[in-house]
Amino acid sequence: MAVEQARDRGARRPLPFRPRISAALAYALHAVLAANPVYRWLAAFVERRPRLYRWFTAGERVTKERLFGCRMCGQCALPATGYACPMTCPKQLRNGPCGGVSPDGACEVDRSLRCVWVTAWDRAESAGRGADLDLLQRPVDNRQWSRSSWVNYWQGRDEGIAVAFTGSDPRPAIAVRASR
Numbered sequence: 001m002a003v004e005q006a007r008d009r010g011a012r013r014p015l016p017f018r019p020r021i022s023a024a025l026a027y028a029l030h031a032v033l034a035a036n037p038v039y040r041w042l043a044a045f046v047e048r049r050p051r052l053y054r055w056f057t058a059g060e061r062v063t064k065e066r067l068f069g070c071r072m073c074g075q076c077a078l079p080a081t082g083y084a085c086p087m088t089c090p091k092q093l094r095n096g097p098c099g100g101v102s103p104d105g106a107c108e109v110d111r112s113l114r115c116v117w118v119t120a121w122d123r124a125e126s127a128g129r130g131a132d133l134d135l136l137q138r139p140v141d142n143r144q145w146s147r148s149s150w151v152n153y154w155q156g157r158d159e160g161i162a163v164a165f166t167g168s169d170p171r172p173a174i175a176v177r178a179s180r
């Protein structure tokens with residue numbers, strides 16, 4: 001696990017990635033995978049068996065790398081970002097773009113690429129989910145790198161991963177939790 005974490009966190013340079021499926025399809029797939037008691041049981045079953053957990057995580061890695069450029073941070077923000085992975089931002093910003101986005105939406109680090117947050121905005125808006133981008137994402141827990149975000153989500157470890165920010169009173173993001 002330590003080797004995988006080092007690879008996921010360091011060796012693979014994050015670059016803005018354009019999801020390979022539409023936002024509408026991604027939200028529909030998420031509805032199928034939404035947490036319920038059966039998935040929670042399945043996640044616990046998988047997690048108790050190290051070999052099975054490795055296979056399961058490998059399957060998640062292949063699937064999400066190809067579809068979303070996933071870097072396996074283990075705490076998936078996709079449902080709140082129009083399914084554009086914020087960990088593919090070269091600065092790994094999880095709460096919106098830096099100040100360097102060009103007027104045409106290009107990334108400051110690589111002008112040939114579109115800022116992942118511009119992509120997130122377009123996709124969330126197109127699905128009527130633009131308000132999700134107002135949510136405040138909590139900092140990444142670096143211990144979760146290379147672990148299965150699906151297992152973490154089904155096990156309820158993502159509770160409060162995004163909160164609604166109203167002045168000085170961040171509250172649990174009920175809307176996000178209910179729809180993930």
Ligand code: SF4
Pocket residue numbers: 064068069070071072073074075076077078085086087088149
């Ligand atoms: S698990 Fe983390 S790195 Fe992977 S798609 Fe979700 S936010 Fe991105």
